[in-house]
Amino acid sequence: MYAKLISFMTAASLASSTLAHGVISSPPRRLPGAAFEAACGSQVYSIVDSDQFGNQQQEEQNFNSETTSACQVYLCKGLLYADNESNLQKFSANQVVPIEIDIEAPHTGVANVSVVDTTTNTVLAGPLIYFNPAYSVSTPIPANQTSFSVTVPDLGSSCSTAGVCVLQWWWDARSIDQTYMSCVDFTQ
Ligand SMILES: *[C@@H]1O[C@H](CO)[C@@H](O)[C@H](O)[C@H]1NC(C)=O
Ligand SMILES: *[C@@H]1O[C@H](CO)[C@@H](O)[C@H](O)[C@H]1NC(C)=O
Ligand SMILES: *[C@@H]1O[C@H](CO)[C@@H](O)[C@H](O)[C@H]1NC(C)=O
Ligand SMILES: [Cu+2]
Numbered sequence: 440m441y442a443k444l445i446s447f448m449t450a451a452s453l454a455s456s457t458l459a460h461g462v463i464s465s466p467p468r469r470l471p472g473a474a475f476e477a478a479c480g481s482q483v484y485s486i487v488d489s490d491q492f493g494n495q496q497q498e499e500q501n502f503n504s505e506t507t508s509a510c511q512v513y514l515c516k517g518l519l520y521a522d523n524e525s526n527l528q529k530f531s532a533n534q535v536v537p538i539e540i541d542i543e544a545p546h547t548g549v550a551n552v553s554v555v556d557t558t559t560n561t562v563l564a565g566p567l568i569y570f571n572p573a574y575s576v577s578t579p580i581p582a583n584q585t586s587f588s589v590t591v592p593d594l595g596s597s598c599s600t601a602g603v604c605v606l607q608w609w610w611d612a613r614s615i616d617q618t619y620m621s622c623v624d625f626t627q
Contacts, residue, residue, distance in 0.1 A: 460492045461574065463608050463621040464541040469515050472522025479517050480505030487516065492543050494617040514560045515622035520602035527601050528625040532593035540585045540608065540621075545574040548612030552589050555607045555622075556597065563604065564592050573610055591627065598627040 462468060471491065476484035482501045486493060498512045510517050520527075530536055538552065550573035553565025567589035574580055589606070598604035605622040612618070 460494060460544050460546065460617065461540060461542045461610055461619050461621070462491050463538060463623060465539040466528050466536070466606075466623045467523075467526040469518035469520065469605070469622045469624060470523045470526070471518060474519040474521035475517060477509075478507055478519065479510035479512070480507075483510065483512075483517070487518070492541075492619075494619055496616060496618065511560065513618075514555070514557060514620070515605060515607060516620045518622065520557070520624050524601065524624075526624060528623055530591040530606075530625045530627055532591070532627065534591050535588050536591055536606070537586070537588045538606070538608070538623075542574055542580060542585060545576050545580055546612035546615055546617055547572050547575040547577065548610055548614070548617075549573050550584070550608065550610040552606055552608050554591065554594065554598070555605050556603060557605055557622075558603055563594060563597055567591070567606075574612075591625075594627050598625065601626050 471484055471488045479498065480503055482503055483498045483506060486497060486501055495512045495516050498517060549571045551566035551569035553567060554563045555561065556563050568587060570584050573584060602624060605624055608621045610619040
């Protein structure tokens with residue numbers, strides 16, 4: 440009976456964790472791969488690899504002895520440039536970049552897109568756009584929250600090295616303590 444209860448609870452928690460949420464669908468985003476697995480551990484990797492739409496808190500809840508200090512889930516959800524270098528984009532100064540967001544389940548929060556230096560996890564420019572409220576459950580999501588453009592400013596020489604800079608989309612739903620990040624690697 441205990442086993443039944445436990446398997447029921449496992450099924451219930453799996454069901455709620457597969458309620459998918461959001462990612463950048465274009466330009467191509469950072470993806471889970473071997474470098475991410477080495478940094479965060481196989482359990483965190485499996486969760487993200489099986490559902491890239493999930494939130495950062497779910498990763499933290501699954502930290503274990505395989506999780507290293509290189510696992511920075513508050514930066515691109517811990518995903519790393521090394522896992523798909525061919526997704527690297529090139530954005531010139533003042534280039535207007537169209538972005539598509541795929542929202543599988545809304546949660547009312549705030550969202551923005553910024554240029555982040557991943558070596559220091561600091562914002563170099565931005566927010567380039569922000570939404571408040573973002574992806575609300577109480578109204579239909581405005582089209583300009585899932586399909587919009589940002590203008591990438593002149594970043595000087597800060598983003599000349601591949602793997603340093605990302606456009607990071609950040610969606611924070613405080614009411615339910617769920618945070619989503621999705622990143623596009625680029626050079627300028
Ligand atoms: C890496 O990105 C390239 C270009 O977008 C794509 O063709 C390839 O399938 C990706 N590889 C993986 C493992 O996702
Ligand atoms: C983007 O939104 C997040 C979540 O609210 C916030 O922590 C961050 O400071 C914002 N970024 C900028 C550049 O304002
Ligand atoms: C999105 O469109 C709404 C009208 O539907 C407008 O009020 C809002 O300012 C727009 N937001 C952005 C960031 O362009
Ligand atoms: Cu969600």
